[in-house]
Structures are given as structure tokens and as C-alpha cells.
Amino acid sequence: MKTLAELQAIKEKMKNKVVLREGGEAIRVVVGMATCGISAGARPVLNTLVEEVNNSGLASKVTVSQTGCIGLCQYEPIVEIIEAGKEKVTYVKIDAEKAKRIVKEHLDGGKVVTEFTIANQNA
Amino acid sequence: MIRAHVLICGGTGCTSSGSLDIQAAFAENIEKAGLSEEVKVVQTGCFGLCALGPVVIVYPDGTFYSRVTTDDVKEIVEEHLLKGRIVERLVYNDTGDDNAEKANVNVSLNDTAFYKTQNRVVLRNCGVIDPEDIDEYIAMDGYAALGKVLTEMTPEDVIKCVTDSGLRGRGGGGFPTGRKWSLCAPNKAPQKYVVCNADEGDPGAFMDRSVLEGDPHCLIEAMTIAGYAIGATKGFVYVRAEYPIAVKRLQKAIDQAKEYGLLGKNIFDSGFDFDLEIRLGAGAFVCGEETALMTSIEGNRGEPRPRPPYPAVKGLYNSPTVENNVETFANIPQIILRGAEWFASMGTENSKGTKVFALGGNIEHTGLVEIPMGTTLREIIHEIGGGIPNGKKFKAAQTGGPSGGCIPADLIDTPVDYDNLTAIGCMMGSGGLIVMDEDSCMVDMAKFFLEFTVDESCGKCTPCRVGTKRLLELLDKITMGKGTIEDIDRLEELCNYIKQNSLCGLGQTAPNPVLATLKFFRDEYIAHVVDKKCPAGVCKDLVSFVIDQDKCIGCGMCARNCPADAITKTDYIAPGHKLPSYVIDAEKCVKCGVCMGNCKFKAIEKR
Numbered sequence: 001m002k003t004l005a006e007l008q009a010i011k012e013k014m015k016n017k018v019v020l021r022e023g024g025e026a027i028r029v030v031v032g033m034a035t036c037g038i039s040a041g042a043r044p045v046l047n048t049l050v051e052e053v054n055n056s057g058l059a060s061k062v063t064v065s066q067t068g069c070i071g072l073c074q075y076e077p078i079v080e081i082i083e084a085g086k087e088k089v090t091y092v093k094i095d096a097e098k099a100k101r102i103v104k105e106h107l108d109g110g111k112v113v114t115e116f117t118i119a120n121q122n123a
Numbered sequence: 124m125i126r127a128h129v130l131i132c133g134g135t136g137c138t139s140s141g142s143l144d145i146q147a148a149f150a151e152n153i154e155k156a157g158l159s160e161e162v163k164v165v166q167t168g169c170f171g172l173c174a175l176g177p178v179v180i181v182y183p184d185g186t187f188y189s190r191v192t193t194d195d196v197k198e199i200v201e202e203h204l205l206k207g208r209i210v211e212r213l214v215y216n217d218t219g220d221d222n223a224e225k226a227n228v229n230v231s232l233n234d235t236a237f238y239k240t241q242n243r244v245v246l247r248n249c250g251v252i253d254p255e256d257i258d259e260y261i262a263m264d265g266y267a268a269l270g271k272v273l274t275e276m277t278p279e280d281v282i283k284c285v286t287d288s289g290l291r292g293r294g295g296g297g298f299p300t301g302r303k304w305s306l307c308a309p310n311k312a313p314q315k316y317v318v319c320n321a322d323e324g325d326p327g328a329f330m331d332r333s334v335l336e337g338d339p340h341c342l343i344e345a346m347t348i349a350g351y352a353i354g355a356t357k358g359f360v361y362v363r364a365e366y367p368i369a370v371k372r373l374q375k376a377i378d379q380a381k382e383y384g385l386l387g388k389n390i391f392d393s394g395f396d397f398d399l400e401i402r403l404g405a406g407a408f409v410c411g412e413e414t415a416l417m418t419s420i421e422g423n424r425g426e427p428r429p430r431p432p433y434p435a436v437k438g439l440y441n442s443p444t445v446e447n448n449v450e451t452f453a454n455i456p457q458i459i460l461r462g463a464e465w466f467a468s469m470g471t472e473n474s475k476g477t478k479v480f481a482l483g484g485n486i487e488h489t490g491l492v493e494i495p496m497g498t499t500l501r502e503i504i505h506e507i508g509g510g511i512p513n514g515k516k517f518k519a520a521q522t523g524g525p526s527g528g529c530i531p532a533d534l535i536d537t538p539v540d541y542d543n544l545t546a547i548g549c550m551m552g553s554g555g556l557i558v559m560d561e562d563s564c565m566v567d568m569a570k571f572f573l574e575f576t577v578d579e580s581c582g583k584c585t586p587c588r589v590g591t592k593r594l595l596e597l598l599d600k601i602t603m604g605k606g607t608i609e610d611i612d613r614l615e616e617l618c619n620y621i622k623q624n625s626l627c628g629l630g631q632t633a634p635n636p637v638l639a640t641l642k643f644f645r646d647e648y649i650a651h652v653v654d655k656k657c658p659a660g661v662c663k664d665l666v667s668f669v670i671d672q673d674k675c676i677g678c679g680m681c682a683r684n685c686p687a688d689a690i691t692k693t694d695y696i697a698p699g700h701k702l703p704s705y706v707i708d709a710e711k712c713v714k715c716g717v718c719m720g721n722c723k724f725k726a727i728e729k730r
Contacts, residue, residue: 001384002392004270007261014262020128021182021251033207047161050126063183064126066207 016059026061027107029053032078034069040076041095042066048096049079052103062107075118081106091116127162127204128182129153132250134169134336135329135368136490137176141193142166145177148196153204162204168337170250172237174489175215180250185233189215240507242469243493244477245330245453249337254372257379260340266385268456269344272351273393276459281352282308285455287463289475294320294411294448295523295552296628297474297541303445307435308353310443315355317346318439318446320416321362321369324408325524326575328555330479331449333491335362335369338453339376343386343399345452348459350397353445357398361416364403374401408525408579412627413446415581426583427627448553450479470496474540478554482508485515485560497538500530504558515560519643523552525572525579526632528639529565548639550632564661565644566651570598572636580629587630590621594637602662606652614648615641660729663714667730668707670718674726677702681718681727687711690718 001007031037031046049064070078075092079102082088089112091102098116105113114120131137131146149164170178175189179199186209188199195213202208215235233239243249252259260266272281286301307315319342323331335342346358362370377399380386388396402420409415410425417439419425438444454476458466467475474496480503483489487509494503500520504510511517519529522539528549530537537543541551559568573595582588597614600606618634618641625631641648650656657665670681672695682690682705689711696703707718707727719727 002389004274004391007266007270010258010261011264011267014258017125018252018259018262020125021130021185031207033205035206038206046126047124050161051124054124065184068206068208 016054019059020063026083027063028082029062029064029107030067030080030082031064032068032070032076032080033066036069036073037076037078040093042077044096045077045079045094045099048099049103052100053107056103056108058103058107072118075121090118092118092121125161125163126183129162129164129204130167130180130182130250131164132168132170132176132178133166133254133368134173134176134249134333135366136169136173137178138368140176142177144193145179145191145196148193149179149200152197152200156200156205158200158204165253166255167252168249168254169246169333169491171241171246171333171491171493172215172488173491174487178250184209187215187235188213237488237490237492237507237509240498240502241493242477242495244457244469245334245450245479246337246491246493247457248341249333252338254337254339255375257340257376257383260338264460265340265456266344268459269347269385270391272348272459273391273395278308278352278354281348281459284463285352285458288454288458288466289463289470289473290451290454290458290466291474291541292448293450293454293478293553295526295550297551300447300451303435303447304349304352306433307443307445310436312442314357314440314442315353316439316442316444317349317353317355317358318417318420318444319346319358319360319452320411320413320446320448321360321366322404322411322416323363323366323449323553324406324411324579325526325553325555326572327483327524327557328481328553330481330491330554332366332369334449334453335366335373339369339373340380341453341456342373342449343376343380345455346399347386347390347397348455349445349447349452351395353443355443355445356396357400359400359402359420359439361402361404361410361420363406365406370401370403377401407581408575409581409627409629412629415627416446417444426581427629429626450554471538471540471542473542478539478551480554480556482556482558484521484557485511485563486558487512494539496540499536499538501535503539503556504535508558511558511560515562518559518561518563519565520559521557521568521572521636522555523550523632523635524555524557525575526550526628526635527552527555528635529559529568529643531643548635548642550635562659562661564602564657564659565640565647566598566602566657567659567661569636569640570595570602573598573633576629576633580633584624584626584630586621586624587626587633590617590625591630591633593617594621594634598637601648601651602657603664604651604655604662608649608652610652611641611645611648666714667709668712668714668716668719669728669730670705670707671726671728672704672706673697674724675704676700676724676726677704678724679705680721680723681705681707684717684721686715686717687713689713 053062077094079091079094179188179191282304290300291297404410410419412427415425415427434444479493519531521529577591580587618638621634660666689708
């Protein structure tokens with residue numbers, strides 16, 4: 001290594017990998033991963049979210065983590081978006097494709113994808 | 124894509140409580156659960172809460188698991204990593220909010236009282252990065268300070284920045300680091316040296332070890348910066364061989380840095396060369412003294428030499444040398460990156476920045492803490508350290524190990540910095556902080572440290588070699604109940620003589636534990652020589668165990684467990700009891716205290 005640019009390049013490349021360990025993120029994305037969630041297909045949803053968040057360069061402000069049963073098993077897979085100062089958004093019956101749209105439109109674009117939210121489901 | 128990191132402490136504390144097995148178990152269980160592509164296991168440096176080890180932290184949520192065993196690993200993998208359910212029984216919670224765990228509110232490391240009040244500068248990467256991966260260090264701004272120094276700053280700029288920051292030597296003496304560098308820089312010589320003192324010898328201090336184990340690249344970067352500032356192209360790290368993990372990681376880090384061209388010839392194409400080597404010490408306490416350390420690096424027996432000439436003029440191999448302690452160096456990259464003003468904004472008027480303390484003794488959270496200078500002892504012990512176990516009262520804290528003194532309970536609100544500690548007759552030392560509760564005998568404590576210095580005195584100068592031995596004999600006499608009131612005066616006189624006449628820091632500071640205890644706990648010394656009593660009941664020759672005949676129900680538990688067969692049955696049956704009571708033969712009694720611990724009826728007293 002002979003230049004600062006090379007050092008910077010390693011830093012950029014690695015930053016996404018360690019950013020996971022720095023607290024204080026602005027947005028938390030939580031996926032319900034209890035038995036009900038997993039059997040309804042939450043794992044590909046979680047993996048898609050992690051991948052898309054990284055690919056869109058949002059890793060420094062968005063944390064994707066998992067949680068246990070949220071209690072609405074018939075609506076799984078459930079994804080919740082928690083942002084300080086805003087009301088929690090609960091998305092239901094999510095699959096990998098819907099997850100991609102959530103990252104693009106909500107996390108990146110700042111616009112809630114209303115058609116997937118729990119408020120728009122006919123129970 | 125990795126979505127979670129499992130950080131396992133690989134510091135010496137957690138390693139000795141089995142963290143390597145835990146790491147292996149995680150790897151195995153994660154593989155079994157099919158999560159290898161999603162979860163990464165990382166071995167890191169010390170988190171600081173050594174008492175609660177082995178410690179495991181799961182990110183991104185930052186869940187802090189303490190006292191994990193290999194049997195718990197399967198549950199953490201299956202519940203937390205697979206299903207997202209935190210294993211509550213293993214979560215450490217001292218936030219005072221008992222409902223936090225039950226409500227599945229995440230108790231993260233940073234919320235705990237232990238971490239909340241800390242300000243981690245030196246330890247910022249410890250427990251966060253993998254110390255064996257240079258890329259992770261670079262991700263945390265690693266080597267950016269070196270890049271800045273070599274491309275934008277002159278050596279004078281670097282020294283000015285360090286001087287302005289107000290950084291003082293963290294090894295104990297507190298000499299201003301910038302001044303040390305500026306004294307060495309102008310000296311012309313074919314070869315100059317940068318030496319790192321990692322010969323951490325104070326009993327109870329382990330912050331240098333933790334930096335070496337948790338963030339070795341930080342030291343390499345700082346020493347290279349120091350080399351550039353003073354015009355040295357060669358550095359040595361003198362580390363004790365008793366720190367195998369630290370030595371291994373530092374060597375690995377040096378190799379990685381060389382591979383990346385961050386050590387060696389023409390670093391960052393600036394024309395500056397710097398090379399670094401490790402020298403192992405055999406663990407002699409005196410080798411922590413700067414001139415003895417350099418003598419040892421040269422391959423000779425580690426003995427101090429008179430100063431002047433100072434190392435800045437004639438140090439290692441008679442060449443101009445700057446020697447700093449690990450913790451001092453660890454501050455340097457941050458000072459360069461964030462500026463002298465940032466550093467000077469922390470701390471007190473003449474003591475800037477933070478200080479790492481190794482908490483030990485009678486305290487709930489044994490471990491490492493880093494706090495701004497000027498934090499009171501009360502905050503360190505009661506808030507961060509979690510207080511004294513078993514509801515005992517705080518009696519005193521020893522700072523600076525065998526070279527330091529004690530701070531008594533009525534000075535607990537003293538803001539801890541160099542000048543305040545010196546003013547009350549203590550010293551900062553390297554940062555070992557040994558907490559003592561009401562059951563500790565201060566004379567015995569002074570004796571403990573004197574035994575250490577008698578063993579470790581190198582023998583070169585008479586005041587230290589003979590003086591400390593005579594001091595210890597006087598203390599022995601006092602703790603055996605054979606002392607007189609005149610002995611206390613002789614003790615004090617001898618202390619002052621040794622202090623003034625010893626060649627190096629070891630002898631000059633060796634009497635400090637005695638002087639400080641004489642100053643604050645003179646009444647305890649007097650109790651030992653006049654009343655022939657040890658108020659804390661520690662000095663065996665001055666205590667006796669006695670059975671209260673009327674409380675003894677005659678169960679015989681004490682007699683059965685007495686290792687000296689000193690307890691026998693009497694003919695006396697106390698009113699209301701059915702069996703004859705027991706009695707201790709003072710002649711045979713070895714004063715181990717086993718009987719007292721075994722008596723369920725509190726019939727045995729220590730007098």
C-alpha cells in the first residue's frame with residue numbers, strides 16, 4: 001500500500017462489515033422469526049432485507065434484526081420498521097419481492113408502502 | 124450476506140474461563156443450524172467486565188450475554204440467532220430495570236451502568252474489532268492518523284499537536300508526552316529509537332495487556348507516528364513473556380502491517396522508514412523502570428542506571444530514545460485525528476483525557492474501565508464498579524500498586540487525576556485500583572506490597588536492597604504483636620530514607636504503601652503495637668477464636684472440621700441445651716477460621 005486512496009478503499013470495503021457493531025442507528029427493521037414466522041417464510045425475507053440494505057448503501061443508518069413471535073401468527077412473515085419520532089410501521093405477509101420494495105420505497109425513499117401494512121388488510 | 128455478528132471475548136480473562144471452547148461451540152452450532160452464511164463469529168479483545176466472563180455479544184442488537192458456558196451455546200444459536208428470541212436468563216442487566224428483560228426489551232451493553240459512564244478512547248476498539256484482522260482496524264479509521272501525519276504534517280506539527288493535547292505519561296510518572304518527544308527530537312544521531320514499555324508489572328494492573336490483545340495495530344500506528352516525530356526509524360516493544368496472547372497478536376499485527384507496507388521502507392511513499400520488533404521480558408518488576416528496560420533490551424541484566432543522561436539524550440544503545448507506555452501510545456492516533464483540542468476538552472486542568480483503571484479486590488465488577496480524568500473515586504467504585512460485595516463498607520483503595528498509596532473512605536469524593544492523587548500522598552501509577560472493604564487490615568496490606576518489592580528489588584543499590592528488607596522485618600514484627608510504639612517512628616524514618624536515596628523509581632516509591640497507611644490509618648498501627656490487636660482481625664498472631672459456651676449447642680461440627688484437632692468437648696452443658704459444649708485449645712489453634720465459617724449458631728467469635 002502506497003497511497004491514502006488505497007487505505008480509504010479498504011476502509012470503505014470493510015465499513016459495511018463492521019458497521020453492524022456500532023449502535024445508535026436511525027432506523028431499526030425487525031423481522032418476526034419465531035416458528036410461525038420461519039414456517040411462513042421469514043428467513044428469505046430477512047436475508048433479502050439484509051442484502052438489499054447493504055446494496056443500497058443504507059447499512060450505516062439501518063439495522064436489520066430479528067425478534068420472536070409478534071403475536072399475529074396468521075399475518076407472518078411480519079416486518080416492522082421502527083424509526084425514532086415516528087409511528088411504528090407494521091408490514092404483513094411479506095415475501096422476498098415485497099421486501100425489496102420496502103427497502104427501495106420506504107427505507108431509501110422514505111415513503112411507507114401502504115398496500116403491505118397491517119392497516120390495509122381485511123381481517 | 125452476513126446479518127449478525129457474534130463477538131466472543133478473547134482476552135486473557137475470558138480465555139482462561141473457557142472462551143476458546145465457546146467460540147468452537149458457536150462455530151459448530153452455527154454450521155449445524157445452517158447459518159454459516161448469515162452469522163459471523165468474531166474473536167475480539169477485552170470488553171472490560173472480566174468478572175462476568177466469558178462474555179458474548181450478539182450484534183446488531185448488541186445483546187450482552189455474561190458467564191456463558193459451552194452448554195448455553197446451542198440455546199443461543201437456536202433461540203437467538205435462528206428465531207430471534209433473546210435468551211433472557213443469560214442476559215446481563217444492571218440497568219436497575221428488572222422488567223427490561225422480561226418485557227424482552229433489549230439490554231444492550233451500552234445501557235449498563237458499567238459502560239454508560241465510561242468514555243472509551245484507549246479501549247475504543249477493544250471488544251469491537253477482531254484484533255487479528257488489520258482490515259477491521261482500518262475500517263475503524265485505523266492508520267488514517269499515520270497517513271495524515273506522513274502526508275500533511277511535519278515532525279514539528281506532530282510534536283506540537285501532542286504537546287497541545289496535554290497528554291501525560293500513563294505508565295505512572297505523568298511526564299508530559301509532548302515534552303518528552305520534543306527533548307529527543309533535536310538530538311542528532313545516526314540511529315534513534317522508539318521504545319514501548321509493555322512490561323506491565325504492578326500487581327492488579329492489566330490495561331496494557333488488554334490494549335495489546337484487543338487493539339494491537341493501534342500501538343503499531345502510534346509508535347510509527349512517534350518515530351516520524353522524533354526522527355527514529357526503529358522501534359522496540361518490550362513486553363513480558365507472561366502475556367502470551369498479547370505477544371502472539373502483536374506479532375501477527377506487525378506481520379500484517381509489514382505486508383500492507385504500513386511498516387517498513389517508504390511508508391505511504393513519504394520516504395519515511397520504520398521497523399518494529401518485539402522484545403520479551405522475563406517478568407522482573409524492575410524492568411518496567413525505563414533505564415532498566417533499555418538495559419534489558421540490550422541483552423544485559425535488567426538493572427537501572429543513573430539519570431542524567433536521560434534516555435532522550437542517551438537511551439537504548441546510547442542513542443536518543445523516546446520511551447512511552449502502551450496506554451500513552453494508544454491515545455496518539457485519536458489525538459492526531461480528532462485534534463489536540465478535542466483531547467484537552469476531557470479531564471481536569473493539568474490532567475487531560477481519560478485513564479484506564481483495572482478494578483480489583485473487594486468490588487462487584489472486577490475489570491477494566493476507562494473514564495475521563497477527574498472522575499471521583501465514588502463514581503468509579505460505586506457506580507461503575509457496582510460497589511462492594513456482600514454489603515460490606517468501603518475502607519480504602521490502593522492506587523499505583525506497590526509504588527502507590529491508599530485513598531481512605533473519607534476522601535472518596537476526590538476527583539482522580541495526577542495532581543490530586545499526588546497531593547494526598549498517592550500516585551496515579553499505571554492504573555491498578557485495588558478496593559478494600561472493612562475486613563482488610565491496612566498494616567497487612569502494606570506488608571503485602573513490601574513483600575513484593577523485597578522480592579523484586581534488583582539489588583543494585585543498598586537503600587532499596589537492604590532498606591526494603593528491614594522495612595518488611597519491622598512490619599512483620601508489628602503484625603506479630605511484638606512491635607513497640609518506637610517501631611512506628613523507625614518505620615517512618617526508614618521509609619523517608621529509602622525514598623530519598625534509592626537509585627531508581629522502584630526504590631524511591633517502594634515505601635509509599637507504608638507511608639500512606641501510616642498517614643491515614645496510624646491508629647491501626649497503634650492498635651497493633653499498643654493493644655496487640657488487629658482491628659480487622661486479619662493478622663493471625665493477634666486474633667484468637669473463642670467458643671461462647673452458652674451459645675454452643677454441642678453439635679460438634681467445628682471439632683469434626685478442625686484441621687489441627689484443636690477443638691474438644693467439655694463437661695459443661697449450657698442451660699436449655701442437651702449436649703456439652705466445645706472449647707478451642709489456643710495452643711493448637713492455627714487460626715484458619717474454618718470453625719467459625721461452619722458454626723450455624725454463631726457461637727464462635729474472633730477476638
